[in-house]
Amino acid sequence: CDRRIAMSLMRLPPVNPGGDGWAAFVGTCTHVGLAEMFMWADAGSGRYSTEERLTFPSEHVPGGTTDLIDRQLWYVGDHKVMGTWSLDKLKSEGPSPGYRVQGHTYAMGARLKGYPVEDVVIIGWPRERSSLDALYVWTEPYNPDLAREAIDRVDRIAAEVTESGGVIRKSPYDLPIDNSDCKFCKWHLPNGKSEGGACNGKR
Numbered sequence: 001c002d003r004r005i006a007m008s009l010m011r012l013p014p015v016n017p018g019g020d021g022w023a024a025f026v027g028t029c030t031h032v033g034l035a036e037m038f039m040w041a042d043a044g045s046g047r048y049s050t051e052e053r054l055t056f057p058s059e060h061v062p063g064g065t066t067d068l069i070d071r072q073l074w075y076v077g078d079h080k081v082m083g084t085w086s087l088d089k090l091k092s093e094g095p096s097p098g099y100r101v102q103g104h105t106y107a108m109g110a111r112l113k114g115y116p117v118e119d120v121v122i123i124g125w126p127r128e129r130s131s132l133d134a135l136y137v138w139t140e141p142y143n144p145d146l147a148r149e150a151i152d153r154v155d156r157i158a159a160e161v162t163e164s165g166g167v168i169r170k171s172p173y174d175l176p177i178d179n180s181d182c183k184f185c186k187w188h189l190p191n192g193k194s195e196g197g198a199c200n201g202k203r
Contacts, residue, residue: 006172014186027081054109075119108147
């Protein structure tokens with residue numbers, strides 16, 4: 001969502017607490033446990049790198065942390081701890097545009113760091129199941145154009161809303177929205193007015 005990116009770049013205060021945070025807590029703890037598990041599986045072989053810091057060629061997207069790099073199969077892996085509905089959607093429709101772009105951007109960062117990454121992998125871990133039978137892995141070849149387009153988009157939006165010195169040039173509410181994922185947006189305020197850092201998800 002262009003508006004969401006603009007609000008993030010402008011560092012507007014969030015207005016959507018996002019519920020009790022239990023799903024995020026479970027996801028964070030699972031990421032920590034998975035990092036430990038893959039380093040145990042690595043056993044000093046050098047195959048896996050976890051939670052590796054990457055940099056990107058952008059002032060506004062300077063870097064990020066990738067969940068997993070497999071130095072044998074040469075993929076960048078992104079862990080997603082998913083409920084049943086999200087996992088079923090990943091299986092039937094593939095990842096959301098945001099997840100897909102995120103994966104390819106991480107792959108770009110890994111390439112810039114010297115890793116010959118060939119594929120992007122999104123690993124859907126079943127949060128609501130009692131076993132890993134429902135684990136699902138989606139993958140596709142690394143596409144640098146997707147990463148470059150995503151970074152160019154952020155840079156374009158940054159140029160639209162700010163001038164040199166950080167002077168506000170354009171309101172984020174003048175930018176188009178994508179209301180397909182408002183529930184998890186930090187600035188979404190249902191039935192609220194589109195002002196003061198709040199967005200009601202509508203034009």
